[in-house]
């Protein structure tokens with residue numbers, strides 16, 4: 001059963017095209033995350049789905065129904081924006097019940113529905129309070145509660161956690177995951193936070209300048225990036241992108257960089273590379289370890305440029321001739337800046353990209 005289908009949608013504001021040939025679909029009950037940097041068109045796409053913006057090319061279907069020319073109120077959607085407005089003089093109960101009162105829902109039905117939603121959102125102890133007496137996260141949940149009492153075919157969220165502090169964000173992320181499971185709701189959710197995208201999404205659509213850069217599961221974006229842009233967008237610290245010269249070699253390829261030779265498995269390229277060429281070698285920081293270990297390729301003589309112990313892991317920057325390497329090492333380490341270290345490389349999830357286009361080779 002289809003949840004949302006966006007068919008060849010493009011959008012321009014005057015002469016400026018902000019969305020180009022967007023084609024994607026998710027099933028009923030799936031959690032779609034629209035991810036990308038500021039200005040890439042996430043909110044615009046969400047506004048097109050909602051019907052707040054009616055002028056565009058292409059078609060939009062929600063739960064199998066063509067809604068392209070329908071007003072927001074006829075699309076069977078519920079929206080929560082980054083800047084949600086609660087009624088300050090109304091209690092939490094009345095804020096959540098507001099829409100149902102407008103629709104003249106009966107008193108008992110309203111009470112049952114608010115109680116149900118409040119229990120899921122852990123607001124049941126706060127129903128008599130005014131928004132001013134709530135924490136930021138609790139207010140956020142009231143806004144979500146107002147959307148939930150609607151039982152829409154599709155929920156739309158635009159950066160709903162962006163004005164919360166780090167701890168609350170993490171809590172609400174977990175909450176969202178739980179709510180999605182409990183309700184089995186179809187959700188389109190905008191964020192520029194890749195961790196939110198990775199943890200919440202069934203499917204991520206990564207936008208870049210109004211185009212789909214990659215559409216896939218979180219695992220696919222992490223392990224099988226189609227482009228260097230996608231590889232860089234997912235993962236912290238960012239994937240290492242080393243300028244290398246590759247040539248075919250026994251068992252795969254040899255990558256030369258600044259006098260060093262790294263043996264790469266054939267899996268680093270999607271199509272065989274038959275002649276020597278320049279490329280970008282992408283290796284995630286968590287696939288490098290400090291020191292020589294038995295499995296993997298070892299290189300030595302890397303100067304420590306930066307060491308940032310963060311508790312459960314340590315982020316280290318090392319020299320790689322004239323380039324730099326970022327490592328993420330489990331545990332607490334204090335490596336002396338300027339000292340030399342060896343590295344073990346795991347190339348099992350490494351990638352080669354075209355130097356000019358960034359496309360996966």
Ligand SMILES: Nc1ncnc2c1ncn2[C@@H]1O[C@H](COP(=O)(O)OP(=O)(O)OP(=O)(O)O)[C@@H](O)[C@H]1O
Pocket residue numbers: 013018036037038039040041042043044045192
């Ligand atoms: N009403 C409008 N008129 C003209 N240009 C607009 C309008 N709305 C958005 N834009 C432009 O369209 C592009 C996409 O904007 P959009 O708000 O969708 O980005 P976004 O991905 O949501 O960014 P952010 O992460 O900063 O919220 C931007 O360049 C923006 O300036």
Ligand SMILES: [Mg+2]
Pocket residue numbers: 042043044
């Ligand atoms: Mg936006």
